[in-house]
Amino acid sequence: MKLREIAGIIGGRILGDPDIEITGVSGIHEAKPGDITFLSGKKKSFDLSVIKASAIIAKEEIKGLALASILLVDNPYLAFAKALELFHKKPYKPSGISNKAIIGNNVSFGNDVSIYPLAYVSDNAQIGSRVSIFPGVYIGEGVIIGDDSVIYPNVSIIEGTRIGSRVTVYSGTVIGSDGFGYVPVNGTYYKMPQVGGVIIEDEVEIGANVTIDRATTADTIIGFGTKIDNSVHIAHNVKIGKHCIIIAQVGISGSVEIGNGVIIGGQAGVIEHIKIGNDAVISAKTGVTEDVPNEQVTSGYPSMPHKTWLRAQSNLRKLPNYIKRIQELERRAGIDSDKK
């Protein structure tokens, strides 16, 4: 494919040879002749002499770059994504419903589905068009899955779950298991029945080995376009808004409400009944212990505004210095605290 053709599809202005032949797409470290790659703004200190790619997607002209042609675009990272699609995206090819899958009674299917061997679809499930259900997947009774969704191997989707369209669920994930609710009674625990469900809205992506619990009553909700990384835990009754990013190993406790556009860093946790406002950012490893206003960056445990936390951490490191200064003040004042 000529660079000119690529630019025609993904956009951008060519500096250099538009007729250069492009045969692959790869990262800047691995790119070899024939490849197109990209240079993000962050890599300005990159040693250009090691670049072997034939073309580079970039935001600005790159000084001192002799060999490669440049494709100038506003968003190089986005253009790189589209270039990868161009070379790697396979058209969807339905495999049909395998006779080695187990299909319950009264299951409805849209057009062109792919239900692989060893998948299990329970009674009354509704499976949309062009849905892929891989081997080892369990689909519970009455579960609904919208068009063009993909459920990777060994996912468990329990009764009471409704999944939208263009949703991806990676392997090992469990959606709709019982919430963790018990009533303490004389030193023992009585199980609170968990009779609600889970709603996964359109265009959500859910990583591998995630757990999303059903609500006690009503529904646990993951909003439109939200992306969830691996091994995240989402407890019962949680409501997450649209277009949120939740990084790996985050844990969200019961009845938390999260707005739209929220970003939560890896291994962060949120205690029960917290509200997190729109466009808030929670740093990695934060333990959110109080409500977070819109757009606030929050860190620490107990949680606090990120700047307060940074100052606290900085002061913590400076303590040996301040302790010496207290000792000097005491020495001058004739106090001998450290002797006792």
Add this chain to the structure above:
Amino acid sequence: MKLREIAGIIGGRILGDPDIEITGVSGIHEAKPGDITFLSGKKKSFDLSVIKASAIIAKEEIKGLALASILLVDNPYLAFAKALELFHKKPYKPSGISNKAIIGNNVSFGNDVSIYPLAYVSDNAQIGSRVSIFPGVYIGEGVIIGDDSVIYPNVSIIEGTRIGSRVTVYSGTVIGSDGFGYVPVNGTYYKMPQVGGVIIEDEVEIGANVTIDRATTADTIIGFGTKIDNSVHIAHNVKIGKHCIIIAQVGISGSVEIGNGVIIGGQAGVIEHIKIGNDAVISAKTGVTEDVPNEQVTSGYPSMPHKTWLRAQSNLRKLPNYIKRIQELERRAGIDSDKK
């Protein structure tokens, strides 16, 4: 069902109309006419005018509540659990042993079991009465499962595991995988064989995607009635007592011993060989680095009594103030520390 009939089953005294018809149970926010709901003590500030339920389970009379009847009980949360059961609990209906399940040699089954298609039960397993084994479950050689236990889809229970009665194991959980034990030898690691087992006592509940490792020798033990939330990790040789609560994403290292009635908050970790006493409470995100006495609340990393930790965190936030005060003392003493 009339409110009078519900009270007859779950107990309590009715204020208002005992003949009101109840058609469902739901949370106070979602309740609609016909529903019974509950008001916990914590929600005293709740806006009563938005309640649409026909009846409310509560501990005390609620002033200013015009429409709904009240069911007065000692423990509203427990009564709500029982109301949910009343409306939602389906009687167990055995599905038998599917001819699309794989059953090894010399497997024994109690009465009225449900072994679903695509379940795998290895040789010499002993499956009690009314046990449910869902699709995708793997039961290893000689595994024992007691009466009335439920093993949800895609659980793996490895050889050497003995599970009691009325135990629930949610999807994706792995019980009996090898403990993480290696002997360092000249910069490499020699595997310590893990030849012990796992004992899960009666009435334990284990969430989704939990991992519980087999012991090196002897057994890893989870005590009677203990409840374990999603994505908890329990290493080899751990012994957990009765009626403990272990919240999501907790990690418990090898050979830890935990007493009865212990509560461990989410994302907490416990280092190897620690002992935690009866009725101790470990806060969320704590890293337990020393033994915890009975009934002690422990926080922080390194771990310390909760009150010490609270004071340390509070002081950390006040440091900017104290630093200014040191500077003022230095100014008065004619010291100019910050210049150097």
Add this chain to the structure above:
Amino acid sequence: MKLREIAGIIGGRILGDPDIEITGVSGIHEAKPGDITFLSGKKKSFDLSVIKASAIIAKEEIKGLALASILLVDNPYLAFAKALELFHKKPYKPSGISNKAIIGNNVSFGNDVSIYPLAYVSDNAQIGSRVSIFPGVYIGEGVIIGDDSVIYPNVSIIEGTRIGSRVTVYSGTVIGSDGFGYVPVNGTYYKMPQVGGVIIEDEVEIGANVTIDRATTADTIIGFGTKIDNSVHIAHNVKIGKHCIIIAQVGISGSVEIGNGVIIGGQAGVIEHIKIGNDAVISAKTGVTEDVPNEQVTSGYPSMPHKTWLRAQSNLRKLPNYIKRIQELERRAGIDSDKK
């Protein structure tokens, strides 16, 4: 088996009766007459009178031990591992390729494989000799698995993964799922295609419910002999060196590079693009926010050298004392800060 015979195989010098009959191997607490056990250096305070074993593996003569024979070795822990093997290791017995497994087109198998019922092997996979693939395992298209590797039940290995020889993967683990890469575009997220693969080198062991993501381009790599505990998350493009130890629930973000011989404690996290040098040690719960030099022990969040962190934590606990000293200095200076 006589103690003399055991010593002949695992090495060591016998103190006491070489003809004593040994019938089992167990930990020092559980050992009963007939067992051989071991005493590590750490247990010097152990009450010797409770030992019921017939023989003890130890590094030095044990004073005051009347009954048991001693097997003196340089590395008792290693000798104990070999004793466990001697009594428990079963010879590999191939079960063949079950006709209840699903095998795709053009799959190649080495000699003496064990492909269990309900395993799924996709087209073009290459399975080495003496490989075990347990029920519920999914092997993606073109996946390569080297000789003598064991894939436990319900593992998902996605297309683009190459696994070496003598590798063990425990249940519920997912290898090769898409990396978590999205391009922010006007408040929404555009998926970055993840078209790379995963390379697992020889003699790697991977615990239960681990997730290892495929690279965006090129490969995520786990080096020779590295051992990974349960519920670890390894993001796209990560490169881990040889003979590393990664404890449970660790999270490693995208494009992190880890040297050889690195040890990472439980629940630690590493942010994106970090480099960790050879033989570095990362403490449990650390959040690594800056590169770590060779051999450095690192702790805290933000991360710092372990000694700095220990001092900071110690100072944090001493703050109440220093605050009193500041107040005393103020009192003497006639300042009344706390009144305002």
